[in-house]
Amino acid sequence: MxxxxxxxxxxxxxxxxxxxxxxxxxxxxxxxGSLEGEYRQAIAEHRHQQLLRTGWxxxxxxxxxxxxxxxxxxxxxxxxxxxxLGLFTPFGVGVLIWAQRxxxxxxxxxxxxxxxxxxxxxxxxxxxxxxxxxxxSRDPMSxxxxxxxMVVILYGVLxxxxxxxxxxxxxLGMLSIHLWSAWGAHLPLPHALQIxxxxxxxxxxxxxxxxxxxxxxARRRRFLLMRRDQAMTEQLAEVNAxxxxxxxxxxxxxxxxxxxxxxxxxxxxxxxxxxxxxxxxLMLDVDHFKAYNDHHGHPAGDACLQIVAAAVxxxxxxxxxxxxxxxxxxxxxxxxxxxxEVALQVAERVRQGVMDKxxxxxxxxxxxxxxxxxxxxxxxxxxxxxxxxxxxxGRADRALYEAKRGTRNRVQAFRDETPGxxxxx
Ligand SMILES: Nc1nc2c(ncn2[C@@H]2O[C@H](COP(=O)(O)OP(=O)(O)OP(=O)(O)O)[C@@H](O)[C@H]2O)c(=O)[nH]1
Numbered sequence: 001m002x003x004x005x006x007x008x009x010x011x012x013x014x015x016x017x018x019x020x021x022x023x024x025x026x027x028x029x030x031x032x033g034s035l036e037g038e039y040r041q042a043i044a045e046h047r048h049q050q051l052l053r054t055g056w057x058x059x060x061x062x063x064x065x066x067x068x069x070x071x072x073x074x075x076x077x078x079x080x081x082x083x084x085l086g087l088f089t090p091f092g093v094g095v096l097i098w099a100q101r102x103x104x105x106x107x108x109x110x111x112x113x114x115x116x117x118x119x120x121x122x123x124x125x126x127x128x129x130x131x132x133x134x135x136x137s138r139d140p141m142s143x144x145x146x147x148x149x150m151v152v153i154l155y156g157v158l159x160x161x162x163x164x165x166x167x168x169x170x171x172l173g174m175l176s177i178h179l180w181s182a183w184g185a186h187l188p189l190p191h192a193l194q195i196x197x198x199x200x201x202x203x204x205x206x207x208x209x210x211x212x213x214x215x216x217x218a219r220r221r222r223f224l225l226m227r228r229d230q231a232m233t234e235q236l237a238e239v240n241a242x243x244x245x246x247x248x249x250x251x252x253x254x255x256x257x258x259x260x261x262x263x264x265x266x267x268x269x270x271x272x273x274x275x276x277x278x279x280x281x282l283m284l285d286v287d288h289f290k291a292y293n294d295h296h297g298h299p300a301g302d303a304c305l306q307i308v309a310a311a312v313x314x315x316x317x318x319x320x321x322x323x324x325x326x327x328x329x330x331x332x333x334x335x336x337x338x339x340x341e342v343a344l345q346v347a348e349r350v351r352q353g354v355m356d357k358x359x360x361x362x363x364x365x366x367x368x369x370x371x372x373x374x375x376x377x378x379x380x381x382x383x384x385x386x387x388x389x390x391x392x393x394g395r396a397d398r399a400l401y402e403a404k405r406g407t408r409n410r411v412q413a414f415r416d417e418t419p420g421x422x423x424x425x
Contacts, residue, residue: 013231021224029164029213031220037109039223040163044107047115047161052100054159055122059092062126065148072145073137083129095122116166123156124173131181143189146197149178150204157208161219167212171205250325252302253309261324261332268322268336269389273382279336279389280343280378282350283396284312286329287371287408288364295363304370305329307357315353316346331372332393340378340413347374347411355409371409375400378414 020031030036062084069080095118099106106115130148137145156162156170178201182189189197248260256264265281272279286292286308293301305325312331313323322334333350335343351374359370377395379386386392395414403412 014228014235017224017228017231021221021228029216029220031224035224035227038227039220040112041107041109042223043161043219044109044112044115048099048103048106050159050161051115051119052096054155055092055096055099058126058155058159059089059096061151062092062129063089065130065151068145068148069133072141073133073139075139076133076137076142079136080129080133083132088125088129091125092122113163113166116162119156119160119162120166120170120173123152123170124177126155127152127174127177131177134181135184136186138186140187143185143187143193146178146182146189147200149174149201153201153204153208157205157212161215162212164209164213164216167209171209175201175205250309253306253325255309255313255331256322256324258324258326261322261326261334264322264324265334265389265393268334269382269392272336272379276381277337278339278378278380279334279382279392280338280340280346280376281392281396282333282335282343282347283326283375283377283393283400284308284331284333284350284372285400285404287366287373287404288361289329291363291365292361292370295361304359307359308354308370308372311353311357312350315350321346332396338378339380340376343376343378344411344413347376350374351409351411366408373400373403373408374411375403376411376413 016033016035020035023032031039066077066080066084069084070077073080099115099118105111127149130145130152134142134145153171153174156174157167162170175198178198182194182197248256250257268279271277286304289301289304292304296304308329309323309325309331312333316323316333316335320336321338324332324334326332333346335346338346351372354372355367355369357370361367361370364371375396376399377392379392382389382392386395399412399414402415403410406412
C-alpha cells in the first residue's frame with residue numbers, strides 16, 4: 001500500500017482556523033483572510049431573522065412610549081402621535097416588510113452590510129423622533145426624558161447582532177443625537193442634569209458595547225470551532241475514501257484487486273438475477289509469461305503486466321465493465337448485461353488490444369509479441385442457467401484452460417461438453 005497516499009494531507013483550512021483560534025485571544029475582532037467573509041455569510045440568516053423578530057417588537061415598544069410622551073412631554077403629545085404613528089411607524093413597517101421579502105438579497109454575501117445599515121438608520125431615526133419631542137417640549141418634566149435614549153441604545157447595540165464596528169457607530173450616533181437635543185432643547189437642562197444624563201448614556205453605550213464585543217467574540221469563536229469540526233470531518237471522509245480506494249486496488253497495475261472483484265461480481269450477480277439480465281465474465285492470462293520474465297527480467301515483467309492491464313481496461317465499456325487482477329499474470333473482466341455474443345466480441349477486442357501494444361516477447365514460442373488467452377463464460381439467466389457467480393468464474397476459468405491447451409493467443413467460449421471441462425456437480 002502506498003504510504004504517501006495514506007499520509008494525512010495538511011489542510012490549509014484547519015491550519016488557518018487554528019491560527020485564528022489562537023489569535024482570538026488578542027483584542028482584534030475580524031477573522032483573518034476568507035474566514036471573515038465565511039463567518040459573516042454563516043450568520044447572515046440569523047441576523048436577518050433577528051432583525052424581523054425583534055424589529056416588530058421594537059416597533060411596538062417604540063409606540064408604547066406615547067404614554068411616556070403624555071406624562072413627560074404633554075404639550076407635544078399630538079405631535080408625538082403624528083411623528084410616531086404617522087411618520088416612523090409606516091417607515092418601520094415598510095422596512096420590515098421589505099426585509100422580510102428580500103431575504104435572499106439580505107443574506108447574499110454582497111449585501112450583508114445592508115442589514116446592519118437598516119438597524120443603524122432605523123435606530124437613529126427612532127432617536128431623532130425623541131429628539132424632535134425633546135427639542136420642542138416646554139413641559140418641565142421633559143428634561144428628564146433624555147434618559148429615554150437608553151432604550152434605543154439597548155436595542156441597537158445589544159438586541160441586534162450587528163457587527164461590533166456598526167455597534168460603535170450606532171452608539172456614537174446616539175450620543176451625538178442626545179447632545180444635539182440636550183443643547184438645543186427649548187427648556188435648557190440644568191448643568192448637573194446635563195452632566196449626569198451624558199454620563200448615564202455614555203456608560204450605557206460603553207457597557208453595552210463591551211457586552212456586544214464579548215458576545216461577538218464568543219460567536220466568532222463558536223463559528224471557528226464549528227468550521228474546524230467540519231473541516232476535520234471532511235478530511236476524515238477524504239482519508240477514508242483514499243483508504244477504501246487503496247484497499248480495493250491492485251498496487252502494481254492500478255486495476256481492482258481480487259477482493260474488490262469478488263464483492264463487485266456478487267453485487268452485479270444479484271442485480272442481474274433480480275432483473276433477469278445476462279452477465280459475462282472474461283478470464284485472461286498472459287501467454288508464456290514465465291518465459292517473458294526469465295528472458296526480459298522481473299521489472300520488465302511488472303511493466304508488461306501494467307501495459308496488459310491498461311489494454312484490457314481500454315477495450316471494455318468504462319465504467320459499466322469492471323477489470324481486476326485475479327492474481328499473478330491473470331486478469332478478469334465482469335461485463336454486466338453482455339450477452340454471450342457481445343462478450344465474445346469484447347474478448348476478441350481485448351485480445352487484439354493487447355497484441356496492438358506490440359510488446360516484444362522474443363522468448364515466446366507462439367508469437368513475437370506479448371499475447372493473452374481469454375476464456376469467456378456467460379449466464380443468460382443468472383440463478384437459472386448458472387447457480388452462482390463463483391460457478392460463472394469457474395466456467396470462464398475452464399474456457400481459459402482450454403484456450404491455453406490450444407495455440408494460446410485466442411478467445412475460447414465455455415462449452416460444458418468439452419472433454420475435461422465438465423463442472424463439478
Ligand atoms: N514480473 C511479474 N511476474 C509475475 C507476477 N506475478 C506472477 N508472475 C510470474 O508469472 C509467471 C506465470 O507463469 P506460469 O503460470 O508458468 O504461466 P506462463 O509462463 O504464462 O505460461 P502459460 O500461462 O501457460 O502461457 C510466473 O513466472 C510468475 O512468477 C508479477 O507481479 N510480476
